[in-house]
Amino acid sequence: MSIFLKLDQSLFPDVPRTPNVNDDSGKLNEDWRIGFAQIYQALQANFSNEGIALPPVTPTQQGVVTAYYTTLVGAPLPVGVKDISGRTIYDPVNQVPKVFIITFDGATPPNVTGASWWTYTITP
Secondary structure, X not given: OHHHHHHHOOOOOOOOOOOXXXXXXXXXXXXXXXXXXXXXXXXXXXXXXOEEOOOEOOHHHHHHHHHXXXXXXXXXXXXXXXXXXXXXXXXXXXXXXXXXXXXXXXXXXXXEEEEEEEEOOOOO
């Protein structure tokens, strides 16, 4: 299940809730110093000179996600289970980008009819 935590994690940390940015000596207080460090680390991990870096997810990890959502086919998404449609990853084994798509029928509430990773290409 750790793959879900990785995909659901915020790209950037939240802003510190400390009322003062500076301490009594005028230096950046510890909460804000750590907050900025976390933002810089997130930027370094998720961006490069070329743009956003897609998270690498192995075929085994992809299979775990697919197996989990496939068990939900034929019923509505249970309360607390997120619709992760549109999550984009990089498959490092096959060296392709993929997007996860959950399809639904027209019922109310809608039932899951399929869930899988789809390879896509970007053409000029």
